[in-house]
Amino acid sequence: MAVFTKIEKNRYVDSxxxxxxxxxxNSQEGVEIGFASMVKASLKSDLEKNGMLTKEIANxxxxxxxxxARCFTREAxxxxxxxxxxxxxxxxxxxxxxxxxxxDAVKAHPEANLCQINVPGEYALEETTKALNAGLHCxxxxxxxxxxxxxxxxxxxxxxxxxxxxPDCGVANINGAALVLASINNRGPFGICGASGTGIxxxxxxxxxxxxxxxxxIGTGGNDLKEPVGGIMMKMGIDALEADPETKYIxxxxxxxxxxxxxxxxxxxxACTKPVVVFFMGCTPKQIEENGGIFxxxxxxxxxxxxxxxxxxxxxxSPEGIHEKAMYAARNLSPRQKYLRGMYTGGTYMDEAMVAxxxxxxxIWSNAPLSPEYKLAESYKSIGNTCVDYGExxxxxxxxxxxxxxSVRKAEIMREASxxxxxxxxxxxxxxxxxxxxxxxxxxxEIRNAKELxxxxxRDLVFIASxxxxxxxxxxxxxxIEKFKRAGVIVCKTNNEASLLAAEIIRxxxxxx
Amino acid sequence: xxxxxxxxxxxxELVVVSVGSPAFAKAIEDQGYQAxxxxxxxxxxxxxxxxxxxxxxxxxx
Numbered sequence: 001m002a003v004f005t006k007i008e009k010n011r012y013v014d015s016x017x018x019x020x021x022x023x024x025x026n027s028q029e030g031v032e033i034g035f036a037s038m039v040k041a042s043l044k045s046d047l048e049k050n051g052m053l054t055k056e057i058a059n060x061x062x063x064x065x066x067x068x069a070r071c072f073t074r075e076a077x078x079x080x081x082x083x084x085x086x087x088x089x090x091x092x093x094x095x096x097x098x099x100x101x102x103x104d105a106v107k108a109h110p111e112a113n114l115c116q117i118n119v120p121g122e123y124a125l126e127e128t129t130k131a132l133n134a135g136l137h138c139x140x141x142x143x144x145x146x147x148x149x150x151x152x153x154x155x156x157x158x159x160x161x162x163x164x165x166x167p168d169c170g171v172a173n174i175n176g177a178a179l180v181l182a183s184i185n186n187r188g189p190f191g192i193c194g195a196s197g198t199g200i201x202x203x204x205x206x207x208x209x210x211x212x213x214x215x216x217x218i219g220t221g222g223n224d225l226k227e228p229v230g231g232i233m234m235k236m237g238i239d240a241l242e243a244d245p246e247t248k249y250i251x252x253x254x255x256x257x258x259x260x261x262x263x264x265x266x267x268x269x270x271a272c273t274k275p276v277v278v279f280f281m282g283c284t285p286k287q288i289e290e291n292g293g294i295f296x297x298x299x300x301x302x303x304x305x306x307x308x309x310x311x312x313x314x315x316x317x318s319p320e321g322i323h324e325k326a327m328y329a330a331r332n333l334s335p336r337q338k339y340l341r342g343m344y345t346g347g348t349y350m351d352e353a354m355v356a357x358x359x360x361x362x363x364i365w366s367n368a369p370l371s372p373e374y375k376l377a378e379s380y381k382s383i384g385n386t387c388v389d390y391g392e393x394x395x396x397x398x399x400x401x402x403x404x405x406x407s408v409r410k411a412e413i414m415r416e417a418s419x420x421x422x423x424x425x426x427x428x429x430x431x432x433x434x435x436x437x438x439x440x441x442x443x444x445x446e447i448r449n450a451k452e453l454x455x456x457x458x459r460d461l462v463f464i465a466s467x468x469x470x471x472x473x474x475x476x477x478x479x480x481i482e483k484f485k486r487a488g489v490i491v492c493k494t495n496n497e498a499s500l501l502a503a504e505i506i507r508x509x510x511x512x513x
Numbered sequence: 514x515x516x517x518x519x520x521x522x523x524x525x526e527l528v529v530v531s532v533g534s535p536a537f538a539k540a541i542e543d544q545g546y547q548a549x550x551x552x553x554x555x556x557x558x559x560x561x562x563x564x565x566x567x568x569x570x571x572x573x574x
Contacts, residue, residue, distance in 0.1 A: 010558055012554035012555065012558055012559060014533055014534045014535075014553075015534075016533075016534035016536055017534060017535075017536075038559060040559075061558075061560050062558070062559045062560045062561060063557065063558025063559050063560045063563075098550045098551070098552045099549065099550070099551050099552065100551070100552060101551060101553075102530060102532060102551055104551075105530045105549045105551050106530065108549075109528060109530070109549050111526075111528045112528045112529070112530045112549060113521075113522050113525055113527065113528055114522065114527060114528070114529050114530070115529070115530040115531075115532060116529050116530070116531045116532065116533075116537055116538075116541070117532045117533060118531075118532065118533030118534050118537055119532060119533045119553055119555075120555070123555060123556075127532055127553070131530070131532075136530060137518075137519070137522050141533075141537070142533075158514075160518070161514070161515050161516070161517060161518040161519065162518055162519070163519055163522070174522070174523075174527060175522075175523065175525070175526075175527040176527075177527050177529070177541060177544055177546045178540075178544060179529075179541075180537065184544060215523075216523060235514070236514055236516075236519070239514040239516050240516045240519040240520065240523075243516040243519075243520060244516075244520060244523055246523065404536075432540075433540035433541075433543055433544060434536045434537055434539070434540040474543060
C-alpha cells in the first residue's frame, strides 16, 4: 500500500462535485481510502489522521485541487483517477455558454428572473447581494450562513421587493419548476410558505397525489422565523400568496417560530382573506384558531386539512388497520427480536418518526435525539430502539448529503441486520431532480442480502419504508415503490404511518416476550 | 408590502441563473426550463491570505 496523488494547481472544483468524486474514488477497485478535494485545512487534517499527508500536499495552497488515495498499486490509482474524471471531462465538454459572474449572465440574458445560489456559506451574502442588485429573486441553497448575513440579504430583498428564499433553502417550487431539492408537482390552488424543506415537499406531494397541486411553494430557510431574522421571508411570502390570484388557499409550515415572530405572523394570518392552514410545530390549536387559521397537528394532518378545503380526502391507515398490519408483519419474528432501527436521510422525518414511535415504545436513541440523554455515544453503534439521521455531519463529511447520494446507508443496513435483536428496519426515500436517479434500486440488493442473512440464521427481518416524491418526479414515485415491494419491503403512504407501524410491531414483540 | 415584483415573477416564464454546482442547473434544464450557469470560483481561488491582501488593497469588499 502506498499514497498516490494527482495535483491540479489553481483549479477550483465545487464541493458537491468533489464530494461526489470522493464517493466514486472510494468505490474504485484497489483504492483503500481516497479524497478528492480543494486543499483546505480540513483536508490536511483528515490526511494527517489517516497517515496520508505528504510533504507535497502540505505545501499546497487553498486554491489547489488534489486527488489523493492509498492504493495497492500506481496502476490502480491511475485507473481510479481516470474513472472519476470521466464525468468531470464530460461536463467540461458539455459546457455551453458559461459566465464568470452573475452580472455577465444577466447582461447576456436580461430575461433571467431568479438566481439559484449554491456556494460555500461564507460567500453566500456576496453572491446573493450581487443577484438582488441585478434584480433577480433568489433561492439560496448554501448552508452555514451566519445569521447576520442572512438578515442583511433578506433586508436588501425586502427593500427591493424581491424574494430571498433561504439560505439553507432545501425546497421551493416556483412557476411549476422544482428548485434545489424539491419534488416536481402539479400546479394547483395551494400556495405554500414554509421553513421546513421536507415539510413543504411532504404536503405538496400529497396534494399532487390527490390530483391537486401548488401555485407556488416558497421556502424561507430554517432560520427565517428565529428572532434575529424576524420572519422577513415568511411575512413577504404570506403577502405575496395573499395577493397572487392563482393562490386560493395558503399553507404555512414551520417549527415553532420565536415568540415575537409568532405574534407578528398570527396578526398576518388574521388579516388574510384566504383560508390559511397552519402547521407550526408546538403551537396550540387555540393560538392558531383564535387568529382565524386552520390548525394542523402534523404534516399529514396539514395536507388533509388543506385537501378538505377543496372537498377531497387523503385516507391514512386507522389504528386498527396498523395493528392488523403489524400482527401480520410480525408473524415470523422470534421473541428475541424486540427492537426497531430507523435509518433516515434527514432530520425532519427522523424527528417526526421519533415523536410517533416514542408514544408507543418509549424513548428512542439517536445521533440527534429528542432528549439529550438518549444521544448515542457512537452513531455507528445502535442501542435498543434507535433512529439515525444519515444527513448529520459525521456521515456527510467527505460525501454528498444522502438526499443526493443515499448510498451511505447501504453498509449500515447490513450492520443493523446482523444484530439478532433487531425486528424492524425503517427507511425513508426522498425524490428530487438533482438526486440519485434510482435511489431504491441502488439499495435493494442490500435489503435482499439483509433479509437472507437473517433467514440464514433462522429469523425474519421486517423492512418498512415510505417514499417522498411524486409520479412527476424524474425517478417516478410509483416505480420506486414497486422496487421496494419487490424486495419484500412494506411501503407505507407516509413517514408517520411507517413509524407507527414499526412501533406497533415492537409493542407486539414486547407483549410476546 | 409591495408584491409587484414577486407577482411579476409568478406571471413570467422562469429563467434561472445558477451559481455553483452545475448539477443544479442541469436539474432545472431536465425539467424543461432555461438555466444559465455561472462558473463560480471563490475570490483569489479560495486562498485566504490572498483574499485578506485583496481586501486591504480595496479590491474585494
